[in-house]
Amino acid sequence: MYFLALHTIKGMPDKPRATRPLPLANRRLLPCSSTFGSGLLNASTTMRYFIFLLSLAVFPALMGCGGTESGPAPATPPPPASGLSSTQLENGVGPISTLELTPAIDAALAAQGEEIFTTKCSACHKFDIRYVGPPLGEVLATRSPAFVMNMMLNPAEMLEKHPEVKAMLAQFATPMPNQNLTQDDARAVLEYIRAHQNSAPNSAE
């Protein structure tokens, strides 16, 4: 192909001369230049053929590439970067793995919790407004009871490992300190918080 094309280029200047009467010496070239002429034809035909074949080869290749790129999306989403299990994401990280609450609120336990809350939590938390920390009036609508317990009992690890608590820290800029509650203390405070949920049907207020 390249060879033919080369000949074509060489043959070009010969063509106009071919229309004039050629000197004898050049006559010998005539058949040759007509060979170039057919060579030109051949070259362009071959060229077109080649381009056609190339397009046949390239087009499916391009389609194939597109096919793999826009292929089926991975069925499973990537695992959460936190490395926590779904239970840990729901219930938090700490000594309480699950906690089921009875529907009725224990008023005596809540009263006990109120005292602890007043001394150890109210400097930072209110129920209805954002203070040093987030308002707790609806916390049980978004957090499980075990999550709230672990936040009281194990705040440092919660802050370090739980993605949503980390996000809260970024927002509040104060790390919630460990108040050194016993599990019983924390359970009492939870009962008090529970009695003060805005949506609680039998609020102890």
Ligand code: HEC
């Ligand atoms: C020094 C201030 C401070 C004290 C004291 C404190 N907290 Fe917090 N608390 C925070 C902050 C700030 C956050 C938000 C997360 C962070 O930045 O550490 C938070 C987050 C929480 C959360 C998570 C709220 C949510 O929406 O998930 C709960 C529950 C909570 N605190 C309960 C308590 C309880 C109960 C006490 C008392 C035992 C208490 N906190 C004591 C500052 C405090």
